[in-house]
Amino acid sequence: MTIAPRRVALLGNPNTGKTSIYNALTGSQAKVGNYPGVTVERRAGQLRDSPDIEVVDVPGTYSLVARSADEQIALDVALGTGSTAPALVVVCVDATQLARSLYLLVQLQELGGRCLVALTMTDEAGGAAPQADQLAAALGCPVVAVIGRTAVGLDRLRAAIIRSVNGASGVVPAPVWRWSPSAALAAQLATVRAAFPASWPASDGLALWALQCVGDDELANVPPAVRAAVKEAGPDSRVDDEAILGRYQWLDGIVAKLVKQRVDRRRTERVDRVLLHRGFGLIIFGAVMFVLFMSLFAWSDPAITVVENLFGKLGGAVGSLLPDGIFEDFVVDGIIGGVGSVLVFLPQILLLFFFLGVLEDFGYLARVAYLMDRIMRTMNLSGRAFVPMLSGFACAVPAIMATRTMERQRDRLLTMLVIPLMTCSARLPVYTLVIAALFPSNTLGGLSTKGLLMVAMYVFSMITSLAAAWILARVLKPLRAKRLPFVIELPPYRAPRVADILRMMWSKTSMFLREAGTVILVCTIALWALLYFPRELPANQPDYAAQVERASDPATRAVAEQALATAQLNNSYGARLGHAIEPAIAPLGFDWKIGVGIIGAFAAREVFVATLGVIFGVGDDEGSLRQHLAADKKPDGSNAYSPLTGLSLMIFFALACQCMSTLAVLKRETGGYRWPVFVFSYMTALAWVMSFLVYQVGSLLGF
Amino acid sequence: MLRLVDIERKRVVTVTAVEGERSFRRRLMEMGLCPGTEVAITNVAPLGDPLEIDVRGGRLSIRRDEAAQIRVRR
Numbered sequence: 001m002t003i004a005p006r007r008v009a010l011l012g013n014p015n016t017g018k019t020s021i022y023n024a025l026t027g028s029q030a031k032v033g034n035y036p037g038v039t040v041e042r043r044a045g046q047l048r049d050s051p052d053i054e055v056v057d058v059p060g061t062y063s064l065v066a067r068s069a070d071e072q073i074a075l076d077v078a079l080g081t082g083s084t085a086p087a088l089v090v091v092c093v094d095a096t097q098l099a100r101s102l103y104l105l106v107q108l109q110e111l112g113g114r115c116l117v118a119l120t121m122t123d124e125a126g127g128a129a130p131q132a133d134q135l136a137a138a139l140g141c142p143v144v145a146v147i148g149r150t151a152v153g154l155d156r157l158r159a160a161i162i163r164s165v166n167g168a169s170g171v172v173p174a175p176v177w178r179w180s181p182s183a184a185l186a187a188q189l190a191t192v193r194a195a196f197p198a199s200w201p202a203s204d205g206l207a208l209w210a211l212q213c214v215g216d217d218e219l220a221n222v223p224p225a226v227r228a229a230v231k232e233a234g235p236d237s238r239v240d241d242e243a244i245l246g247r248y249q250w251l252d253g254i255v256a257k258l259v260k261q262r263v264d265r266r267r268t269e270r271v272d273r274v275l276l277h278r279g280f281g282l283i284i285f286g287a288v289m290f291v292l293f294m295s296l297f298a299w300s301d302p303a304i305t306v307v308e309n310l311f312g313k314l315g316g317a318v319g320s321l322l323p324d325g326i327f328e329d330f331v332v333d334g335i336i337g338g339v340g341s342v343l344v345f346l347p348q349i350l351l352l353f354f355f356l357g358v359l360e361d362f363g364y365l366a367r368v369a370y371l372m373d374r375i376m377r378t379m380n381l382s383g384r385a386f387v388p389m390l391s392g393f394a395c396a397v398p399a400i401m402a403t404r405t406m407e408r409q410r411d412r413l414l415t416m417l418v419i420p421l422m423t424c425s426a427r428l429p430v431y432t433l434v435i436a437a438l439f440p441s442n443t444l445g446g447l448s449t450k451g452l453l454m455v456a457m458y459v460f461s462m463i464t465s466l467a468a469a470w471i472l473a474r475v476l477k478p479l480r481a482k483r484l485p486f487v488i489e490l491p492p493y494r495a496p497r498v499a500d501i502l503r504m505m506w507s508k509t510s511m512f513l514r515e516a517g518t519v520i521l522v523c524t525i526a527l528w529a530l531l532y533f534p535r536e537l538p539a540n541q542p543d544y545a546a547q548v549e550r551a552s553d554p555a556t557r558a559v560a561e562q563a564l565a566t567a568q569l570n571n572s573y574g575a576r577l578g579h580a581i582e583p584a585i586a587p588l589g590f591d592w593k594i595g596v597g598i599i600g601a602f603a604a605r606e607v608f609v610a611t612l613g614v615i616f617g618v619g620d621d622e623g624s625l626r627q628h629l630a631a632d633k634k635p636d637g638s639n640a641y642s643p644l645t646g647l648s649l650m651i652f653f654a655l656a657c658q659c660m661s662t663l664a665v666l667k668r669e670t671g672g673y674r675w676p677v678f679v680f681s682y683m684t685a686l687a688w689v690m691s692f693l694v695y696q697v698g699s700l701l702g703f
Numbered sequence: 704m705l706r707l708v709d710i711e712r713k714r715v716v717t718v719t720a721v722e723g724e725r726s727f728r729r730r731l732m733e734m735g736l737c738p739g740t741e742v743a744i745t746n747v748a749p750l751g752d753p754l755e756i757d758v759r760g761g762r763l764s765i766r767r768d769e770a771a772q773i774r775v776r777r
Contacts, residue, residue: 063733067726097761100735216726237725244732245739263760278749370764374750377766485731485769490755490762 004084007054008047008161009077011108012092013101014060014407015491017120020148021092022057023500024048025158032507040073041404043507050162056086060407062100064107065212067484069220070409075209079111081200081221088164089113090157095125095145096263096492099251105139106247111205112175116164117143118157123150124492130258138254140176149497175205179246188233195229208243211235268363268492275367285371288364289390292355296348296394297425303347311340329532338524341604342517345397345661346509352391352398353508356405357501359387363493365405370488379466380473382408382486385415389465392422393458396662397516400669401508408486414479416669417472417679420662421465423458423654426605430653431457433609437626438646461654464686512665519664527603527660531574531596531611537567566617574599588652588691589645589699591634601658608653644703648695656687705777707742708754708770715743716775723772735759736773744770 010025012018026045035042040059047053058077066072075081078089089108094101108115117136122129122145129145136143144160146153181189181204192207200206214222214230275281315332322328359365365387373383381389384406391399399419406412435450442449473479537544544564551557569575578596585595593615600611613620616628632640657663657680666676710716718740721728735758736742745762746755753766 065729065733097759099759100761103733103735212729237728240725240729240732241738244729244737248735248737248740265760265762272746276746276749276755282749366764370748370753370755371750373764373766374748374752484727485734486753486766487731487734487769488753488764490764 002084003080003087004054005087006052006165007056007084007086008165009056009058009086009089010092011058011074011078011089011104012060012118013062013094013097013104013489015489016060016092016094016097016101017148018057018060018092019504020497020500021090021118021120021146021154021157022055023503024148024151024154025161026055032511035073040070047158047161049158053162053165061104063104064111064209066217066219067213068218068409072219072221078108078113079201079206081206085113087114088116088161090116090118090161092118092120095119095122095129098130098259099248099255102139102251102254103247105141106178106251107205109139109141109176109178110208112173112201112203114164114173115139115141116160117141119143119145120148123147124494125263126261128259128261128263130255134258135254138258149495175203177204178250179243181208181246182242185239185242188235188239191233192226192229195223195225197223197225200226208239211239212243265492271493272367272490275364276371281371285368288359289368289387292352292387293390293393295351295355296391296398300347300351300394304344307344307347308340311336311343315340326535330528333532334525334528337528338521341524341661342513342520345395345512348395349398349401349509349512350505352394352402353505354501356387356402357504358496360405361494361496361501363491366488366490370490373486373488377486379469381415381469382406382411383488384408385411388415388419389422392419392424392465395424395426396420396422396659397512397665400662400665401512403669408484410479413670413675414469414473416666417675418465418469420657420659420666420679420683421461421468421655423461424605424659426659427457427653429606429609430601431650433612433622433626433629434646434650437629438641439643457650457654460651464655468686511668515668516661516664519667520661523660523664524603527574527600530577531569531572531600533573534571535568537571541567541571562617562619565614565619569596569611569614584688587696588688589642589648589695590652591640594649598652598656598658601653602660604661605653605658608658642703644695644698647698648691651694652687652691654687655683655690657683705775706771707744707756707773707775708767710744710775712744712747714777715741716777717741718773719776720774721772722774728772731765731769731773734763735761742773742775 010018010022022043025047027048031044033042043057045055047055056077058074061071061074064075064078066075076083077086079085091105091108092101093105105115105117117139119129119132119135132143132145142160142164144153144157146157188211189204189207192210193202193204196202196206210222210226210230211233212235213219214227215235275284315336318336319328319332322331356365359368368386369383371383372386376383376385387405388399388402391402396419399422400416403412403415406415431454435453439450439453444452544560544567547560548557548564551560575592575596577599578592581595582592593612596615597608597611601608609622609625610620612629613622613625616625618624618628629641634640663676663680666679667673670676705716707716718736718738720738721731721736740758743757744754745757748754748764753764754770755762755764
């Protein structure tokens with residue numbers, strides 16, 4: 001093991017104010033990315049005014065004991081197992097939760113980590129906060145009291161960090177044990193320690209860690225020899241009892257000596273009496289979720305329109321500057337259109353993360369999980385999945401990003417896999433077109449059947465996503481996790497910190513632009529090219545270009561241009577692909593025109609409407625597109641699109657993963673191609689089978 | 704034999720044992736719910752599950768079937 005002499009790791013339980021301290025320590029310089037191979041976010045930045053010291057933020061955790069590769073990150077970063085160790089670990093300790101947040105420090109000291117305690121929430125603890133110097137004496141490491149909100153103590157914390165880092169000079173501190181292992185445990189520790197590779201420190205602390213973690217685990221980088229030694233040592237629950245009780249008994253002694261008063265929770269209890277009330281609590285919950293949903297679904301619309309108009313105008317302006325031709329079309333429709341299709345997600349992403357930040361900081365997000373857990377668990381999900389799933393009704397892209405608030409990776413993955421099934425707002429234009437064009441205006445019990453159909457599509461998507469969660473959790477091995485306790489900490493209510501929220505919104509946005517945005521841009525350009533090339537029409541077609549040239553008045557010219565666009569789209573590689581997949585989609589009741597529309601919709605579902613508009617030669621006149629759809633005939637004279645085709649088409653759009661932006665974000669959030677490929681496959685297969693059943697059974701029944 | 708799930712609200716009891724599979728009980732104990740700890744159910748969620756409990760001055764929410772694995776004495 002080597003030591004990175006200028007690296008500091010920031011460790012702590014969730015809700016200890018770690019994020020505020022990280023932000024205050026690092027200023028605006030931060031690198032956000034993923035740890036390789038896992039879905040855990042890695043944040044690192046330079047210490048303010050000391051750019052040679054790097055601060056790495058370790059994801060919040062209650063313990064270094066790990067079952068999965070995700071949980072192992074904390075140990076790897078704090079101790080440098082497998083790579084380099086930091087010179088110093090700053091442990092954030094919540095003064096209102098002293099014993100529980102010091103548990104991590106005791107573990108770390110057993111492992112021989114050089115520690116420094118940042119004692120947070122001392123303002124909230126009031127008289128219940130321990131004296132920093134007394135705590136330092138008891139723990140045998142420096143303690144600095146800080147208040148993240150008001151930046152009190154931050155200068156002292158920075159100075160203490162620099163002092164510790166400069167004084168460390170590569171010396172690994174001796175492990176400190178607060179309890180004595182029994183003779184039986186000591187023998188087990190010796191067995192395991194003997195099997196360690198040279199790259200691991202031969203310490204009892206790490207041997208205890210291995211005894212607690214290895215066995216029934218999914219850890220990466222555990223050498224087979226260590227696994228064998230752990231098995232030989234015969235670990236059982238008694239190891240856990242001895243270690244955990246030993247640590248807590250020592251901690252309880254410290255706390256009893258240093259803390260003379262209980263933390264005042266009356267304010268939080270008063271708020272909870274309303275917010276968690278059987279009646280008011282659920283009404284307020286409904287109101288908050290309504291505001292969250294409406295802001296994503298409807299209120300973000302003006303901002304989205306602004307982005308769209310801006311890029312429309314930009315395209316027009318650039319187009320008029322460039323000479324007509326392929327290059328102009330590439331710049332305007334490919335690049336500018338592509339960048340626009342990435343930026344159009346920003347309003348919803350910013351809004352959702354603003355809400356999530358406020359609710360999380362305030363302490364309400366944990367309460368949402370608490371309130372909704374009973375409902376969500378029936379689908380093998382947890383209460384933490386509620387907000388991301390709800391956001392999925394607006395757009396899967398921010399919703400998938402929002403699953404970061406779920407600390408259990410298995411729950412998070414399952415939620416991400418079913419979010420794309422929720423009826424997002426991009427499906428609405430497709431449903432609207434199909435329902436308006438292909439379904440008769442009837443009433444059923446005084447309600448319009450068209451409206452009922454729309455509601456039915458929403459209910460359908462809710463049922464399918466919940467059913468999918470229920471099934472996937474039973475079928476997929478990575479999701480059939482061990483039954484672990486679902487413990488949610490209900491933190492005291494606190495005022496949201498605007499600066500931290502803005503910074504988080506920016507870091508999510510920039511990460512989306514950098515990692516998902518590039519994929520979306522490339523795919524948009526590729527799709528544009530697919531539907532644009534080749535430009536030369538076959539010789540047997542009328543010379544539309546000459547017709548455009550010859551047109552004397554604007555009206556004739558527009559008609560000729562429309563005809564040219566239609567002919568070129570129908571001749572494009574995309575249209576040929578649409579023809580090629582016709583045999584595969586014919587059993588669903590779709591012809592090649594819908595096939596081309598489905599291919600175009602991969603850029604974004606609403607593009608389906610625009611693509612069909614060009615195919616039918618009506619441009620963006622949706623009214624006339626509806627008439628064409630309703631009137632289009634098959635060669636045998638029957639209607640090309642019946643209500644049954646419409647239903648089959650809507651089912652297909654409800655279930656198929658017709659959205660490369662969703663896939664791009666899934667790739668980014670799961671750290672690889674495995675899960676986006678899985679989502680695309682299972683949803684497309686599901687869509688095909690369901691549409692097939694609907695169309696074939698419907699046909700048999702004579703619809 | 705008393706289990707946490709059977710205790711009336713606001714009644715302070717002491718954990719005597721945490722049952723269940725190894726990683727399950729380890730997680731609960733590391734969160735502070737180890738034998739000898741005083742614990743009380745402070746609230747029940749509006750839909751009847753999960754429970755809000757007071758452990759070491761902090762509030763946690765655990766599910767009913769998890770609270771059924773925690774043995775306590777008055």
